[in-house]
Amino acid sequence: MSGTQVYVCIKFLVLFQYLRQAIQMRSDYTEAYINRGDILMKLNKSKEAEETYLIALNYDQDNADIHYNVRTMINSVKN
Numbered sequence: 419m420s421g422t423q424v425y426v427c428i429k430f431l432v433l434f435q436y437l438r439q440a441i442q443m444r445s446d447y448t449e450a451y452i453n454r455g456d457i458l459m460k461l462n463k464s465k466e467a468e469e470t471y472l473i474a475l476n477y478d479q480d481n482a483d484i485h486y487n488v489r490t491m492i493n494s495v496k497n
Contacts, residue, residue, distance in 0.1 A: 430457050430460065430461065433453070433457060434454065434457050437450045437453055437454045437457075438454070441454070446477045448474050448477050448478045448481060448484070451470050451471070451473050451474035451477070451484075452471070452474055452481075452483055452484060452487065454470050455467040455468075455470040455471045455474065455487060455491075456487065458470060459487075459491060459494070464491055464494070464495050467491055468488070468491060471484055471487055471488045471491065472488075475488070
């Protein structure tokens, strides 16, 4: 793993922790779930990303970003 890859992984982990804290403070914080799902997708954790996006949909069923992310995730898993 290159130094740049290590740096990016560390940044993802730090951001992931901040998002977890934000969700603990406000469980209906849809944007935190979306960002968390995005990170999980970048880390190739599609199952966890799907679960995270579905939680976000429970709070905001009309959010086009969430629907787009779920569709993108489904398409990437199929390919």
